[in-house]
Amino acid sequence: MTDMTAGAAPVRGTLVADAHTRKRNASEKRFRLYGAIAVSLAVIALVFLLTSIVRNGAGAFMQTYISLDVTLDAAKLDKSGNRNPVEMAKVTTFGYAPLIKDAMASTIAANGIEIEGLDKPEDLISKEASAQMRDVVLANPELVGETRRFEFVADGRIDGYYKGRVTMQSAERDSNVTPAQLRFADALKEAGLLETRFNWNFITWPDASENRPEVSGLGVAILGSFYMMLIVLGLALPIGVAASIYLEEFAPRNRLTDLIEVNISNLAAVPSIVFGILGLAIFINFVGLPQSAPIVGGLVLTLMTLPTIIITTRASLTAVPPSIREAALGVGASKMQTVFHHVLPLAGPGIMTGTIIGLAQALGETAPLLLIGMVAFVREYPSAPPEGFFEPATALPVQVFNWTQRADPAFIERASGAIIVLLVFLFIMNAIAVVLRRRFERRW
Amino acid sequence: MPTTWLILAIAALAALGFVAGRARAMTSAGGDARRLHSLPAYYGWNVALTVLTPALGLFVLWMLVQPFLVDRHVTGLIPDSAIGQGSSRGLVMSDVRRVAEGLSVLEARGADADDIAAMTPEALQDEMAAVGVALGTPMTPAVKAAAEAYRAETDGWRTWMGVAVLAAALGGLALSWRMTDKDFRARNTVERGILFMLLGAALVAILTTLGIVLSMLFETANFFEAYPWQKFFLGTNWAPDFRGNSELAILPLLWGTLYISLIALLVAVPIGLFAAIYLSEYATKRVRTLAKPAIEILAGIPTIVYGLFALITVGPMLRDWLAQPLGFGNSSSSVMTAGLVMGIMLIPFVSSLSDDIINAVPQSLRDGSYGLGATQSETIKQVIVPAALPGIVGAILLAASRAIGETMIVVLGAGAAAAQFNQGLGEVVNPFQAMTTITVKIVSQLTGDTDFSSPETLVAFALGLTLFVITLGLNVLALWIVRRYREQYE
Numbered sequence: 001m002t003d004m005t006a007g008a009a010p011v012r013g014t015l016v017a018d019a020h021t022r023k024r025n026a027s028e029k030r031f032r033l034y035g036a037i038a039v040s041l042a043v044i045a046l047v048f049l050l051t052s053i054v055r056n057g058a059g060a061f062m063q064t065y066i067s068l069d070v071t072l073d074a075a076k077l078d079k080s081g082n083r084n085p086v087e088m089a090k091v092t093t094f095g096y097a098p099l100i101k102d103a104m105a106s107t108i109a110a111n112g113i114e115i116e117g118l119d120k121p122e123d124l125i126s127k128e129a130s131a132q133m134r135d136v137v138l139a140n141p142e143l144v145g146e147t148r149r150f151e152f153v154a155d156g157r158i159d160g161y162y163k164g165r166v167t168m169q170s171a172e173r174d175s176n177v178t179p180a181q182l183r184f185a186d187a188l189k190e191a192g193l194l195e196t197r198f199n200w201n202f203i204t205w206p207d208a209s210e211n212r213p214e215v216s217g218l219g220v221a222i223l224g225s226f227y228m229m230l231i232v233l234g235l236a237l238p239i240g241v242a243a244s245i246y247l248e249e250f251a252p253r254n255r256l257t258d259l260i261e262v263n264i265s266n267l268a269a270v271p272s273i274v275f276g277i278l279g280l281a282i283f284i285n286f287v288g289l290p291q292s293a294p295i296v297g298g299l300v301l302t303l304m305t306l307p308t309i310i311i312t313t314r315a316s317l318t319a320v321p322p323s324i325r326e327a328a329l330g331v332g333a334s335k336m337q338t339v340f341h342h343v344l345p346l347a348g349p350g351i352m353t354g355t356i357i358g359l360a361q362a363l364g365e366t367a368p369l370l371l372i373g374m375v376a377f378v379r380e381y382p383s384a385p386p387e388g389f390f391e392p393a394t395a396l397p398v399q400v401f402n403w404t405q406r407a408d409p410a411f412i413e414r415a416s417g418a419i420i421v422l423l424v425f426l427f428i429m430n431a432i433a434v435v436l437r438r439r440f441e442r443r444w
Numbered sequence: 445m446p447t448t449w450l451i452l453a454i455a456a457l458a459a460l461g462f463v464a465g466r467a468r469a470m471t472s473a474g475g476d477a478r479r480l481h482s483l484p485a486y487y488g489w490n491v492a493l494t495v496l497t498p499a500l501g502l503f504v505l506w507m508l509v510q511p512f513l514v515d516r517h518v519t520g521l522i523p524d525s526a527i528g529q530g531s532s533r534g535l536v537m538s539d540v541r542r543v544a545e546g547l548s549v550l551e552a553r554g555a556d557a558d559d560i561a562a563m564t565p566e567a568l569q570d571e572m573a574a575v576g577v578a579l580g581t582p583m584t585p586a587v588k589a590a591a592e593a594y595r596a597e598t599d600g601w602r603t604w605m606g607v608a609v610l611a612a613a614l615g616g617l618a619l620s621w622r623m624t625d626k627d628f629r630a631r632n633t634v635e636r637g638i639l640f641m642l643l644g645a646a647l648v649a650i651l652t653t654l655g656i657v658l659s660m661l662f663e664t665a666n667f668f669e670a671y672p673w674q675k676f677f678l679g680t681n682w683a684p685d686f687r688g689n690s691e692l693a694i695l696p697l698l699w700g701t702l703y704i705s706l707i708a709l710l711v712a713v714p715i716g717l718f719a720a721i722y723l724s725e726y727a728t729k730r731v732r733t734l735a736k737p738a739i740e741i742l743a744g745i746p747t748i749v750y751g752l753f754a755l756i757t758v759g760p761m762l763r764d765w766l767a768q769p770l771g772f773g774n775s776s777s778s779v780m781t782a783g784l785v786m787g788i789m790l791i792p793f794v795s796s797l798s799d800d801i802i803n804a805v806p807q808s809l810r811d812g813s814y815g816l817g818a819t820q821s822e823t824i825k826q827v828i829v830p831a832a833l834p835g836i837v838g839a840i841l842l843a844a845s846r847a848i849g850e851t852m853i854v855v856l857g858a859g860a861a862a863a864q865f866n867q868g869l870g871e872v873v874n875p876f877q878a879m880t881t882i883t884v885k886i887v888s889q890l891t892g893d894t895d896f897s898s899p900e901t902l903v904a905f906a907l908g909l910t911l912f913v914i915t916l917g918l919n920v921l922a923l924w925i926v927r928r929y930r931e932q933y934e
């Protein structure tokens with residue numbers, strides 16, 4: 001500064017801040033602070049959202065198991081005694097339940113566990129256990145008559161006890177579990193018969209009924225979502241790319257082209273639920289496709305993803321410099337050859353990135369799927385495509401919604417766990433998109 | 445699945461056509477590709493496309509039209525006496541279709557066709573229930589006969605379809621194969637064909653819009669036949685009752701929608717706008733590279749995640765910390781819950797749009813303002829924001845249209861009870877009260893078992909159309925404002 005004189009005390013300029021200047025400076029600082037607060041609020045919201053989901057959902061990946069030695073009593077399971085699975089199938093799951101009860105009683109005796117007021121110790125085990133045991137026995141009839149160690153899924157309340165969701169106090173008020181049963185579970189844990197560990201079944205098993213949260217899983221939902229993504233990829237990518245090529249490279253400037261452009265930008269802003277109404281009215285009621293089927297979900301999501309893919313594809317087509325086209329035309333290629341042999345491959349990475357982002361959007365979409373019946377309770381895995389496209393399935397986000405509608409709080413944990421799975425898939429897809437962009441993007 | 449075989453057969457014919465067409469062209473040129481008009485592959489493609497296009501086109505058309513014709517014919521077969529009290533021809537027809545489906549299931553499981561034909565309707569119904577095809581009403585002989593006719597006709601037409609489609613494919617093959625010789629302009633023909641396909645793909649956008657509008661328009665018309673439009677638009681009470689006598693007024697739903705959207709915008713607009721200003725004008729490079737992607741992550745999170753967040757975290761928190769201590773009620777799903785969470789969802793929407801707009805304001809305007817002695821915040825407030833205002837207003841309108849059409853957050857966070865205008869104004873404006881929106885009601889009226897003849901179901905289409913019109917209007921308005929008031933800086 002020119003007005004700084006050597007030797008004198010450092011004076012910062014000649015300006016003495018008067019009241020007005022101070023006010024202006026204070027207002028500057030305030031304004032800046034508002035901005036910083038806004039940014040931090042947004043970031044805090046993100047962190048809060050993610051931690052809340054992870055904290056609630058982490059438990060879904062752990063599951064409590066109880067090991068029991070069950071005597072597969074031949075007199076009860078195979079009355080005729082010829083180990084014929086067809087005849088043995090006549091014994092329903094109700095026939096297997098007493099075996100678990102007996103096994104529980106003998107376990108209590110063998111380990112010398114004495115719990116005051118313990119009633120119905122077999123309730124510690126999931127109601128699904130007898131069905132699972134029946135499946136094992138029917139698959140291996142030679143097991144009948146032997147004593148075998150089974151590992152059963154613990155009941156949702158017992159499982160919740162080891163995840164902090166159920167406490168001694170809450171058990172007092174709960175009609176489904178008693179404090180004595182919880183103490184018994186602790187005793188089993190001490191005896192090494194009960195453990196909580198990672199739960200792959202959450203990813204692979206199908207949904208389960210209202211009062212069996214412990215055996216519900218995401219298998220059918222993941223498969224359904226995967227089928228829908230296949231359909232979206234198979235339809236939206238070619239149609240979207242073809243439409244973009246037409247609009248960007250061939251379309252004459254006329255009313256039809258304008259109409260198409262307006263429609264595309266409008267479709268990008270139509271609420272997703274409206275696409276669900278479209279799917280219900282056109283694909284299910286008019287065309288007669290089955291409800292809850294991945295094909296309908298895939299078609300609806302295709303229509304929703306198209307604008308995204310078209311917009312990104314057009315952007316990457318325009319990013320290819322005209323010199324490439326001129327060079328190709330110059331050596332005698334037709335317009336079509338120019339586009340398909342040169343422009344399209346050069347725009348490829350951009351198109352792929354856009355497609356993956358579009359797919360990620362489609363994967364998380366819920367509302368339209370509710371209307372086309374994907375909320376149905378589906379326990380059967382759909383078969384392999386193409387037949388599987390027409391069979392009932394659910395989808396990941398819809399499964400989340402489904403679980404939030406159930407009474408047992410264990411399903412809230414499952415729903416948050418499902419969200420974590422969904423977010424992991426989305427993260428992977430977006431990471432691939434970012435890597436593709438970094439790796440292949442060309443600046444001309 | 446015979447349909448799969450049919451498509452495979454067409455594909456095989458197309459592949460054969462490619463090879464044959466290419467070979468014929470080469471032969472006609474005496475094995476010298478230079479004497480051909482186009483590259484040899486184009487002759488192959490020409491034949492393959494002439495096989496595929498008519499065959500697949502006919503196939504799709506047939507699949508769409510056939511159910512109509514069969515339906516119409518079979519409907520005529522049902523005698524009036526077979527339509528019970530309180531039933532309708534449409535309901536009987538849906539039973540017929542269901543029975544026909546059951547017959548297919550039974551035959552697929554190896555039941556003998558003659559046995560089924562000889563069964564009484566009651567026995568057949570039991571048989572079907574055993575394989576998982578349940579009927580709502582007892583099967584009458586007329587329904588059974590109609591179902592058998594339905595199946596016979598469907599099967600018959602299916603066979604004819606196979607014949608017709610294969611004939612079309614073969615015809616295309618023969619025709620284009622005959623046309624192929626060395627002077628045939630194969631490349632031009634193929635390219636014209638491809639151009640039409642590209643155009644067709646672009647037309648999907650128009651078809652989708654048309655589909656949306658038409659599907660909702662028809663059902664809305666049906667709704668207004670069953671329910672007076674004056675009561676829908678001007679009534680003040682929402683009380684659907686599937687036994688009839690419903691009150692289906694849009695006003696309480698519209699109020700809930702607008703109220704929640706308003707709160708969402710009150711959260712999103714200041715935060716989003718200030719965040720955009722801070723990140724583009726003040727933030728250091730390091731802050732920007734960290735905060736900008738973080739805010740954009742918010743935009744990539746599916747709405748169901750926000751919905752769950754509202755349901756299990758924000759809702760209970762607001763209830764325990766604000767609503768109950770202040771005596772505003774004790775519902776965890778409320779206008780505030782949904783509005784707040786939706787506001788978070790909209791932050792990146794507002795901020796990234798505003799960011800683009802603010803960055804588009806030329807540096808010379810800023811420099812001019814600084815040169816006159818303005819501080820940075822004065823420049824922003826008096827120069828940049830006014831210059832960017834049309835764009836910002838456009839962004840806010842787009843965010844509003846997003847908020848109005850949002851579904852999952854309100855389904856999980858806002859509750860299912862419609863605003864009750866007859867309970868006084870206090871109930872209606874209490875932000876901690878559960879309130880429902882148009883989208884929530886579309887979901888609840890259209891999920892589960894729906895009967896497409898009752899106004900309680902059809903009202904969803906009227907609501908959907910209203911929603912479509914509102915969001916479309918906002919989008920068009922946003923675009924218009926941006927175009928009309930945008931300053932063009934050179």
